Amino acid sequence: MKRLFNSIITLALLTLSGCATTTPRNESRLDIISRRNSLVCGISGKIPGFSFLDSNGQYSGLDVDICKAFAAAFIGDSSKVEYRPLTAAERFTALRTGEIDVLSRNTTFNLSRDSIGGNGLSFGPVVFHDGQGVMVSKKSGINSLYDLASKSICVGSGTTTEQNINDALESLSIPYTPIKYQDLNQVVSGYRQGRCQAMTSDRSQLAAARSSFPDSTDHVILDETLSKEPLSPASVGGDQKLSDAVRWVIYALISAEEKGITKDNIKMKLQLAKDNPQLKPLRRFLGVEGDLGKKIGLSNDFVFKVISSTGNYGEIYNKNLGSNSNVPIPRGLNKLYKKGGIQISPPFN
Amino acid sequence: MRISKGIFVQITLAISLFLLIFILFNNLYVNLINKQIGFTFNWLLRPAGFALSESSLNYSPSNSYAWALFVGWINSLKIILSSLIFSTLLGIIVGLFSKSKNKLLRKFSSIYVGLIRQIPLLVQLMFWYFVVFLGFNNSNNDHYSHFFSVSNKGINILNLNLTTEFSALLFGLSVFTGAYIAEVIRGGINSVPSGQWEAFKSVGLSEIQGVFYIIIPQSLPAIIPGLTSQYLNLAKNSTLAIAVGYADIYAISDTVINQTGRAIEGFLILLLSFLFLNLIITYAMEFLNRFVIANQNRRIR
Secondary structure, X not given: OHHHHHHHHHHHHHHHHHHHHHOOOOOOHHHHHHHHOOEEEEEOOEEOOOEEEOOOOOEEOHHHHHHHHHHHHHOOOOOOEEEEEOOOOOHHHHHHOOOOOEEEEEEEOOHHHHOOOXXXXXXXXXXXXXXXEEEEEHHHOOOOHHHHOOOEEEEEOOOHHHHXXXXXXXXXXXXXXXXXXXXXXXXXHHHHOOOOXXXXXXXXXXXXXXXXXXXXXXXXXXXXXXXXXXXXXXXXXXXXXXXXXXXXXXXXXXXHXXXXXXOOOHHHHHHHHHHOOOOHHXXXXXXXXXXXXXXXXXXXXXXXXXXXXXXXXXXXXXXXXOOOOOXXXXXHXXXXXXXXXXXXXXXXX | OHHHHHHHXXXXXXXXXHHHHHXXXXXXXXXXXXXXXXXXOHHHXXXXXXXXXXXXXXXXXXXXXXXXXXXXXXXXXXXXHHHHHHHHHHHHHHHHHOOOOOHHHXXXXXXXXXXXXXXXXXXXHHHHHHHHHOOXXXXXXXXXXXXXXXXXXXXXXXXXXXXXXXXXXXXXXXXXXXXXXXXXXXXXXXXXXXXXXXXXXXXXXXHHHHHHHHHHHHHHHHHHHXXXXXXXXXXXXXXXXXXXXXXXXXXXXXHHHHHHOOHHHHHHHHHHHHHHHHHHHHXXXXXXXXXXXXXXXXXXX
């Protein structure tokens, strides 16, 4: 009897202590990351060119390099990243429950996900401008969306992709059957095995999937683009310190490319800034003068740390998606604004 | 005195349990409000905006989320009931094989049970879907195709058309659960004293007559509880449907949660719908159990 009462009291105490720990804290996630001395980064792990295990068993890709840039800026060491492969359906819950610090998983930036009334996230700048496309085999004779009438289309569930194909085909009154899988690999298998006459996903993912087909030249991506898919890293909403840091690390990558600062020449540029007090914008950018880094809760030389470990945005793009990489995707919209694309960084003032 | 003490303990326990649940739920609720996420079900009435690959009821993307989830629940019910029937038939046949005099049948039964129980269900489903069904030819031009045809578009029996996803799931779940049911049946038959076998032989019944009139009725009380838990497992295993692209309740709520961002409410609905489904199975089997026991008592009297 005594034991029973004791256990009840323990239970009650446990419950109360549970209450105490779940009350919202005002500490920023950024402080937790630097105290922990490692960054937990959510990625996909299944998309070549974005996040994929390479032959050495290491994750590589554009999304992975973005994680490394964050770690370099937040902790000062780009190798202090713990990668969490997540499915499309898991990713937002993982972020909101604090299982991961930042999400760098080819995630489309849209209103519902960014808003308090929706997923309640905070999105950083776009790291890859994508658009949804449809891939078919050349033999199928499908040349446009209208040819998809009454066909089966393989699509990943729990993605904006699913909604976009429906919006596009419904507005054209084209009936179709969606075959939904949870995972991109299954979407590809379903398409390869002939369950569907077409598969739809972001054009970058279609290109990545096609690169692994033995008969890759027999498949075409239709010209029609169904949607804008700006892919951005995200952090939890309501934490301005962390979302500012995320935002300006990405802009630093773009800004470095605008200024022609690369991984190889950054030491030289730093010396140049130190020697020439009249080069004010460069000095501010590299943290030689002013306190831009401190204003966003990072060290003043965060740009130097980031660029010297990952290189600028253009270098990251060329390494993972450039014409000599395994998954070549033309840079298109992702070129700098000066070169006909739309990538631009606000000023570091 | 002793009784009142017992009641006192029970009441305290009940109150603290309710308190615990209340505190936990309140905690969640308050935190959700604090994080400005909130806890509501209003979104259920909004249009879903996604299409489904198969639905037994009328469904279009402009129907509500609630309707989409209900269609998913019906799809789940469809796959669970049909694989329940097939796995039971398969289990009975294989279970009887294991007691057969024929060595080949006994061997077949033990290999089947051994093999199936060692391979994870997910792997088996992937096998049925990607290797077996999607491996079939796309051609429909053989002369049997009016009555029965199998292609990578699914199974056609007269006017009934089963999709590839449904067929693969039906085969995978039935074959998997069938192996477990066969073991339950074998255990039940073993529970009948061997004297009963000698007895029916001595009154001149054949093997088959004896098994159906004497052995099986007596083994039912031992079989039904085991069968119930296999049926419940089958119902829960059906959520692996998402791996082979079948639109069951779990696959649909996955999409719904992702589109609305309502993870907690979505999972609550999912949990309740499975609770409801499994309670139906439990009560139906309970009813069957009582019927069998009552029947047996009457016979003994």
